[in-house]
Amino acid sequence: MNLKNLSKQDTIIAPATAPGMGAIAVIRISGPKAITVTDKFFCSFKKGKKLSSVKTHTANFGEIKDGDLVIDEVLVNIFHDGKSFTGEETVEISCHGSTYITQKIIQLFVDAQIRPADAGEFTMRAYRNGKFDLSQAEAVADLIHSTSKASSQLALSQLKGGVGSEIEKLRENLLNFASLIELELDFSEEDVEFADRTEFINLVKSIQALIEKLMTSFALGNAIKNGVPVAIVGAPNVGKSTLLNALLEEDRAIVSEIAGTTRDTIEDELNIEGITYRFIDTAGIRKTEDIIENKGIEKTFQKMDVARVIIQVFDVTSTTPSEIEKRAESLKLKYPTQELLIVLNKVDLIQEATEIDTSNAKRNELNNMLGKKDSNLVFNWNLNTKGVTFIPISAKSDKGILKIKQELTKLVDLGSLNTGDIIISNARHYNSLKEANESLTNALIALETGLPSDLLAIDIRAALHALGSITGQITTEDLLRNIFGKFCIGK
Numbered sequence: 390m391n392l393k394n395l396s397k398q399d400t401i402i403a404p405a406t407a408p409g410m411g412a413i414a415v416i417r418i419s420g421p422k423a424i425t426v427t428d429k430f431f432c433s434f435k436k437g438k439k440l441s442s443v444k445t446h447t448a449n450f451g452e453i454k455d456g457d458l459v460i461d462e463v464l465v466n467i468f469h470d471g472k473s474f475t476g477e478e479t480v481e482i483s484c485h486g487s488t489y490i491t492q493k494i495i496q497l498f499v500d501a502q503i504r505p506a507d508a509g510e511f512t513m514r515a516y517r518n519g520k521f522d523l524s525q526a527e528a529v530a531d532l533i534h535s536t537s538k539a540s541s542q543l544a545l546s547q548l549k550g551g552v553g554s555e556i557e558k559l560r561e562n563l564l565n566f567a568s569l570i571e572l573e574l575d576f577s578e579e580d581v582e583f584a585d586r587t588e589f590i591n592l593v594k595s596i597q598a599l600i601e602k603l604m605t606s607f608a609l610g611n612a613i614k615n616g617v618p619v620a621i622v623g624a625p626n627v628g629k630s631t632l633l634n635a636l637l638e639e640d641r642a643i644v645s646e647i648a649g650t651t652r653d654t655i656e657d658e659l660n661i662e663g664i665t666y667r668f669i670d671t672a673g674i675r676k677t678e679d680i681i682e683n684k685g686i687e688k689t690f691q692k693m694d695v696a697r698v699i700i701q702v703f704d705v706t707s708t709t710p711s712e713i714e715k716r717a718e719s720l721k722l723k724y725p726t727q728e729l730l731i732v733l734n735k736v737d738l739i740q741e742a743t744e745i746d747t748s749n750a751k752r753n754e755l756n757n758m759l760g761k762k763d764s765n766l767v768f769n770w771n772l773n774t775k776g777v778t779f780i781p782i783s784a785k786s787d788k789g790i791l792k793i794k795q796e797l798t799k800l801v802d803l804g805s806l807n808t809g810d811i812i813i814s815n816a817r818h819y820n821s822l823k824e825a826n827e828s829l830t831n832a833l834i835a836l837e838t839g840l841p842s843d844l845l846a847i848d849i850r851a852a853l854h855a856l857g858s859i860t861g862q863i864t865t866e867d868l869l870r871n872i873f874g875k876f877c878i879g880k
Contacts, residue, residue: 399420400505400507402490402505403878404495404508405417406569406879409488413484413486414483414484414485415481415483415484416481418480419479419514420477421470422503423478423480427465427480429744430447431452431463437453445468447466447730449464450462450463450546460494461484462485464482464483466483468481474511474520476515476520477517498524501863505878507878508878511871511880512873521550522860523553524818527547528545530543531614537665540602540613541661543614543812545809547557550804552839553860559596559851561598562596563853563856566592566849567846567849590837593833595828597826600829605817606810608697609812610813616666616667617800619666619669619699620669620696621633623701624704626677626704627735628702629702631784631785632806633670635785655669662798667695697728698729698797699727701729701732701734702731702734703716703734704735705733705736713733729777730739730777730778735783735785736789737788765775775835780792821859824851824852825852829848829852830849
């Protein structure tokens with residue numbers, strides 16, 4: 390984004406709908422000349438009617454013409470200065486969704502000295518005109534890109550100012566004390582204290598408690614916004630790709646009896662109960678001399694490091710209960726922050742197994758299990774590794790797949806979202822909160838060790854700066870360019 394272009398004297402234009410052909414397209418024009426220039430090309434079906442004379446928030450039916458040539462029949466919505474999304478005089482033209490028509494209309498306005506908008510410039514103007522704070526502006530982009538009910542709810546909550554208002558409360562409390570510290574600096578030669586240190590210590594601790602609560606919510610918020618990464622791992626030929634296909638209900642991954650078929654990660658998304666899960670099918674873990682397969686195995690471990698959930702798949706016909714428990718315990722030690730699901734696959738072939746208990750009682754139990762619905766699956770090998778869920782399935786026949794989906798939904802608690810608690814989903818906000826928290830910790834150390842007011846003031850200012858950067862009270866041109874440059878052109 391070229392921030393030098395951003396002038397309130399400019400009038401800008403861009404399509405507000407996605408490129409391509411459709412039933413309609415919407416063209417947005419914002420700035421002081423939006424209505425007067427549109428009047429040059431718009432001919433109302435009500436004879437003599439001019440857009441400059443109509444009320445705000447009205448829809449006007451007519452034609453866009455280039456001289457005597459009619460380009461299209463359109464509906465023109467008018468928004469007066471201060472009463473639009475951008476806070477400026479705005480016109481939105483709804484035309485037929487032909488790429489030719491859309492570009493022809495835009496070219497008319499460009500020839501009339503209306504400038505094409507930069508990416509995110511409409512939202513940038515809304516922010517600069519005080520329509521919302523920076524965190525709300527970022528929520529606009531999140532709402533546009535939301536892919537699930539939960540991510541949409543989260544973005545709407547932020548758009549309504551939930552995050553901004555919470556941050557502003559923290560900042561105001563800190564600002565009141567900071568002003569007293571700054572006053573002390575003005576009277577440094579007289580060695581006076583205007584700010585009660587004990588009261589400030591309590592204040593900082595209460596602010597830090599709220600900041601840490603917001604930071605803790607980021608794990609949930611980020612999962613809702615970007616999808617929960619789920620790594621499907623295991624040895625070759627245990628049924629990882631078959632499981633992925635069963636979860637997605639489509640043949641997404643190649644299934645073969647040849648070990649090492651999957652050499653690179655395969656990813657796809659699935660929405661379960663309003664949450665998007667990003668399933669990652671990985672290369673089978675084994676010792677091999679194949680260079681390419683080893684590269685795939687390296688990627689497997691990388692995906693396990695960043696996954697929120699690890700689904701470890703075992704072939705029950707070739708694995709003993711003790712081997713499974715040993716692997717489960719090893720995974721819990723190596724990945725303590727990840728949720729772990731142990732999937733026991735190929736239970737339909739259990740009677741052919743030779744390395745596990747195949748007594749008549751066990752066979753009867755398994756036969757009964759396979760005849761029941763997913764919600765009632767019972768497979769008791771007395772696998773009791775703490776913090777691990779064991780799920781018996783037959784990926785080939787879809788038995789147990791519903792149980793996996795049910796377990797996944799338990800891992801993402803939407804209680805905070807449903808109760809209206811503030812949830813952080815933006816990595817920039819999280820980093821700013823972290824910086825503020827660190828500065829407040831330094832301020833506490835300064836207070837407890839009796840450091841002078843000027844050193845204390847440095848930490849307080851740093852905390853205020855970090856909090857202010859979230860809502861945009863403190864910004865830099867680089868920050869704005871980075872944020873709004875990620876928006877689409879018409880937003």
